[in-house]
Amino acid sequence: MTDTAARRPAYIREVIDAGNYGTVEKPLTIWERAYRIEALRKAVLLVILAGAWQAYALHLNNSLLFPTFTETIQALWTNITTLGLLEKVWMSISVLARGYLIGLFLAATLTVLAMNTRIGRDLLEILTSMFNPLPAIALLPLALLWFGLGNQSLIFVLIHSVLWPVALNTHAGFLAVSNTLRMVGRNYGLSSLRLVMKILIPAALPSILAGLKIGWAFAWRTLIAAELVFGASSGSGGLGWFVFERKNDLDIPGVFAGLLTVILIGLFVEYVIFRRLEQRTVVRWGMQQ
Secondary structure, three states: OOHHHHOOHHHOOOOOOHHHOOOOOOOOOHHHHHHOOHHHHHHHHHHHHHHHHHHHHHHHOOOOOOOOHHHHHHHHHHHHHOOOHHHHHHHHHHHHHHHHHHHHHHHHHHHHHHHHOHHHHHHHHHHHHHHOOOOHHHHHHHHHHHHOOOHHHHHHHHHHHHHHHHHHHHHHHHHOOOHHHHHHHHHOOOOHHHHHHHHHHHHOHHHHHHHHHHHHHHHHHHHHHHHHHHHHHHOOOOHHHHHHHHHHOOOHHHHHHHHHHHHHHHHHHHHHHHHHHHHHOOOOOOOOO
């Protein structure tokens, strides 16, 4: 018996051409690679929307009803460089920031109280049921009566628009935290406040961020609507008052420029501030895709 015949087949090693087995991924085309870039996809959608705007305005051919996109951009640039649009924007943002931050503080206080006491939970449920359906702009006449013609009236309605959605979403997120995580915190001897800070807030962060975005959207649109009324009463104001002035002057491209500014600020806050915050927290932690 030869040496080759003595070897069992199970121990004979064969050289296999790996190229004949498996799959080789086909390289992506430039269009497929571009399609996978989220920012590029949304930029293309914005360009398409702007093109539809331009086409419809050209078809209508009436700048007093619907100016073209190019006319709006030109009016936006003119108002930025000569008529102080940026100053109006800063006035609105500064008032919004104060009302938003005070609303967040009150929402956090109510939520912490609700998570630690039954009376606090009952109070939060009653207050949100009463005031969350109430439009913030409906309180502006009372705010003007109580606080007069000043930023205090605007801040009051902003607090109302922010407080309830943020408190409601935060409380719902806390209630959705599993009992296992709660017991882990108690086993470590965490106090009630430290349990909220160390366990509940990280676990409920997706709901908290959703509440922050909803509160921001409510506050922003409430501010613009309130400035239309408040500006008409006091003769001054921010971005909403700018839109009101351009309407009185029949400067419709200027009106659209003001509305476009409102939209651009909303896009900036959504996709630059909140999106980065989500990427660095809930997405990075695997809590959200």
